[in-house]
Amino acid sequence: MFPIRTSIVVFSAFIFISACIKLEPSAPDSNNVLDGPLAELNHEQMIQHMHGDAAFNDAIFTSENGLGPVFVANTCASCHAGDGKGHQFTSLTRFGQSDSTGNLFIGKGGPQLQNRAIPGFLPEQLPFGVPFTKLVAPAVTGLGFIDAVTDADIIAMADPTDADGDGISGVLSVAILPSYVIPRNMAIPQNGYFICRFGKKAGAYDLVLQTAKAYNQDMGIISGYEPVDPHSNLAGDPEITAQTIQDNVFYQKTLKAPLARNQNNSDVISGKQIFINIGCVTCHKKELKTGHSTISSLSEKLFFPYTDLLLHDMGSDLDDGYTEGSAKSSEWRTPALWGLGLSKNSQGGNYFLMHDGRATTIEQAVLLHGGEGSKSRSQYNALTETERKKLLIFLENL
Numbered sequence: 014m015f016p017i018r019t020s021i022v023v024f025s026a027f028i029f030i031s032a033c034i035k036l037e038p039s040a041p042d043s044n045n046v047l048d049g050p051l052a053e054l055n056h057e058q059m060i061q062h063m064h065g066d067a068a069f070n071d072a073i074f075t076s077e078n079g080l081g082p083v084f085v086a087n088t089c090a091s092c093h094a095g096d097g098k099g100h101q102f103t104s105l106t107r108f109g110q111s112d113s114t115g116n117l118f119i120g121k122g123g124p125q126l127q128n129r130a131i132p133g134f135l136p137e138q139l140p141f142g143v144p145f146t147k148l149v150a151p152a153v154t155g156l157g158f159i160d161a162v163t164d165a166d167i168i169a170m171a172d173p174t175d176a177d178g179d180g181i182s183g184v185l186s187v188a189i190l191p192s193y194v195i196p197r198n199m200a201i202p203q204n205g206y207f208i209c210r211f212g213k214k215a216g217a218y219d220l221v222l223q224t225a226k227a228y229n230q231d232m233g234i235i236s237g238y239e240p241v242d243p244h245s246n247l248a249g250d251p252e253i254t255a256q257t258i259q260d261n262v263f264y265q266k267t268l269k270a271p272l273a274r275n276q277n278n279s280d281v282i283s284g285k286q287i288f289i290n291i292g293c294v295t296c297h298k299k300e301l302k303t304g305h306s307t308i309s310s311l312s313e314k315l316f317f318p319y320t321d322l323l324l325h326d327m328g329s330d331l332d333d334g335y336t337e338g339s340a341k342s343s344e345w346r347t348p349a350l351w352g353l354g355l356s357k358n359s360q361g362g363n364y365f366l367m368h369d370g371r372a373t374t375i376e377q378a379v380l381l382h383g384g385e386g387s388k389s390r391s392q393y394n395a396l397t398e399t400e401r402k403k404l405l406i407f408l409e410n411l
């Protein structure tokens with residue numbers, strides 16, 4: 014009896030161990046994961062990155078520590094999960110502006126709808142008949158590189174009057190800065206307005222502004238930078254410190270750039286050539302460079318985001334009738350395509366592409382390109398089935 018039992022135990026232990034070996038996930042290849050810090054951060058920078066990581070991903074606000082009273086979500090990571098793109102369930106609604114006269118609903122609930130509230134308060138409702146847009150959160154990786162592009166390089170890509178006659182203009186998004194925003198070195202203002210680059214309509218100048226506004230408008234958290242509560246419209250004592258905002262910004266700046274994968278695969282190589290040939294690259298510029306930065310891995314570097322950071326008129330299908338800053342309602346900033354193939358990881362296994370996530374495949378996203386994008390859409394339509402597949406393989410490996 015005894016030896017048999019032992020062998021059963023041994024045998025079942027063997028099954029158990031081998032099952033464990035099979036089930037244990039292999040360590041994810043860091044190229045296949047969107048988030049993670051830049052290489053070459055020194056000890057001090059790594060510590061600030063970790064403080065910022067906690068502010069971005071772990072700090073969950075409740076009514077006890079300042080949430081609301083009206084809000085959209087209670088942490089940055091609820092919309093930017095894994096530092097990746099958000100889902101339509103967590104989209105933001107902005108409203109109240111349809112032309113260049115400015116937002117008519119500032120102080121009356123706008124520009125952003127806070128559709129949730131802590132107990133005892135009523136969430137906001139979209140005013141009847143008001144122009145609005147719904148925005149799905151973009152990924153936040155590689156933003157330090159985008160932030161370090163010089164104004165001169167952005168201006169060099171712009172072609173507001175379509176002087177080269179290719180049917181594609183590319184316009185700067187400009188704004189007056191609030192007093193807490195410090196212009197970058199070598200900023201080149203345009204008649205007193207500063208060139209903005211973050212957000213779907215490039216309405217935000219830098220990551221400090223974007224972050225202070227996100228705390229305020231998305232979570233109802235006021236700071237020394239943005240002291241006015243979106244519900245009461247009154248200024249109050251800060252609910253977070255300036256240091257928390259600076260750490261959060263440092264975290265975003267020092268997230269690594271998404272790395273393209275399988276670059277030696279022959280389909281990826283031909284797909285990339287097709288992307289260039291049919292003019293996608295006119296807006297989704299392959300290569301940009303950074304200016305000087307105090308963070309060595311961001312200083313004077315070439316990087317591959319596939320954007321020109323400019324606004325383009327994308328036609329009537331993508332025109333929500335809502336506008337922001339100097340952007341028109343049909344204008345959107347070319348989104349970076351790096352990390353595109355990894356978007357599904359933070360979007361529940363499906364793609365939700367374009368500003369409002371309405372495209373659930375990459376092909377649908379391409380077919381929605383109207384306006385300045387319609388020429389390359391026609392060229393896409395003229396491709397053979399095999400060429401389209403190769404283009405898709407290239408895009409999925411970004």
Ligand code: HEC
Nearest residue numbers: 085086088089092105148149150211212213224227228231
């Ligand atoms: C309710 C969902 C939501 C929450 C919460 C949220 N975001 Fe966002 N985030 C968005 C959306 C939507 C956009 C696009 C907004 C726009 O175009 O102006 C965005 C844009 C950004 C951008 C610009 C990225 C780019 O590529 O231009 C940054 C940076 C950012 N968010 C950081 C933050 C930080 C930091 C927090 C927390 C303090 C935060 N977000 C909280 C939804 C959210």
Ligand code: HEC
Nearest residue numbers: 293296325331345346347348366367368378385386389393
């Ligand atoms: C005229 C400039 C322009 C051209 C040319 C262009 N795009 Fe775009 N692309 C944009 C803009 C702007 C958006 C964002 C529109 C929106 O959010 O509603 C976009 C969005 C996308 C998206 C969705 C990205 C995301 O994160 O949601 C993909 C994919 C894409 N383009 C691929 C392509 C491909 C492939 C081509 C060539 C066939 C192409 N684009 C040509 C400007 C352009």
